[in-house]
Amino acid sequence: MRPFEVVPLRAFADNYIWTVRDSGHAAVVDPGDARPVLDYLRAEKLELVAILNTHHHADHVGGNADLLRHRPVPVFGPCDERIGEVTHRLRDGERMTLPHFGAGLEVMEIPGHTRTHIAFHGAGMLFCGDTLFAAGCGRLFEGTPQQMYESLSRLMRLPDTTRVYCGHEYTLSNIRFAQAADPGNAALHELEAKAKQLRDRNLPTLPSTIAQEKATNPFVRCAEPGVMASASRYAGRRLTDPIGVLAAIREWKNHF
Ligand code: ZN
Ligand code: FE
Numbered sequence: 001m002r003p004f005e006v007v008p009l010r011a012f013a014d015n016y017i018w019t020v021r022d023s024g025h026a027a028v029v030d031p032g033d034a035r036p037v038l039d040y041l042r043a044e045k046l047e048l049v050a051i052l053n054t055h056h057h058a059d060h061v062g063g064n065a066d067l068l069r070h071r072p073v074p075v076f077g078p079c080d081e082r083i084g085e086v087t088h089r090l091r092d093g094e095r096m097t098l099p100h101f102g103a104g105l106e107v108m109e110i111p112g113h114t115r116t117h118i119a120f121h122g123a124g125m126l127f128c129g130d131t132l133f134a135a136g137c138g139r140l141f142e143g144t145p146q147q148m149y150e151s152l153s154r155l156m157r158l159p160d161t162t163r164v165y166c167g168h169e170y171t172l173s174n175i176r177f178a179q180a181a182d183p184g185n186a187a188l189h190e191l192e193a194k195a196k197q198l199r200d201r202n203l204p205t206l207p208s209t210i211a212q213e214k215a216t217n218p219f220v221r222c223a224e225p226g227v228m229a230s231a232s233r234y235a236g237r238r239l240t241d242p243i244g245v246l247a248a249i250r251e252w253k254n255h256f
Pocket of ligand 2: 059060130168
């Protein structure tokens with residue numbers, strides 16, 4: 001494996017296109033827009049070597065076609081015909097090697113936000129698109145609360161130090177909701193102070209880590225008494241199973 005760094009390119013209002021790069025090459029994750037990628041490649045004199053897609057939404061794949069016109073590179077993505085540009089359709093448990101960099105990544109199918117959403121993990125990194133956010137999770141557009149619960153539970157079994165590269169800068173608004181859903185959680189106040197400092201300087205709050213999510217994310221803390229109690233209050237009935245809690249707080253957050 002060659003040494004590399006991971007840098008965020010901004011797209012649209014709050015998307016991140018995570019870019020694995022060294023002094024001459026780059027691979028991009030979820031290029032919703034080709035423009036910021038092409039500008040960065042030109043400014044830094046980098047050659048594009050691969051595209052990775054986590055799910056079919058336009059703000060994650062919309063730049064594929066223009067990037068492929070610039071340079072025909074392999075596109076790694078889910079088994080979903082809605083992303084026409086994917087050249088390597090990957091299933092749960094399949095492994096891939098990041099071209100040029102040699103980093104081994106394993107694919108996890110993590111449905112919930114969409115039916116075919118995948119994550120890539122390896123080399124201490126997790127690229128999880130719109131399933132897991134810092135202190136939050138994606139909306140359930142195609143999946144069920146049970147699927148999202150199982151997907152998040154699987155991600156939480158990755159090593160605590162895994163760096164979590166999410167698809168959007170939603171951290172501060174997620175923390176505001178998390179404080180309502182998990183009011184006794186002191187770790188949220190610490191995270192809020194840290195995130196505010198970063199955002200005041202216009203810096204990303206990401207990557208997060210699996211340990212940070214276990215400590216602060218109400219959607220992975222659905223079995224904690226404090227989250228269960230506030231979810232029950234919102235639902236107007238006593239919720240006792242974590243999937244019911246997740247369903248209630250996801251619904252709550254949609255209107256928060
Ligand atoms: Zn999405
Ligand atoms: Fe998105």
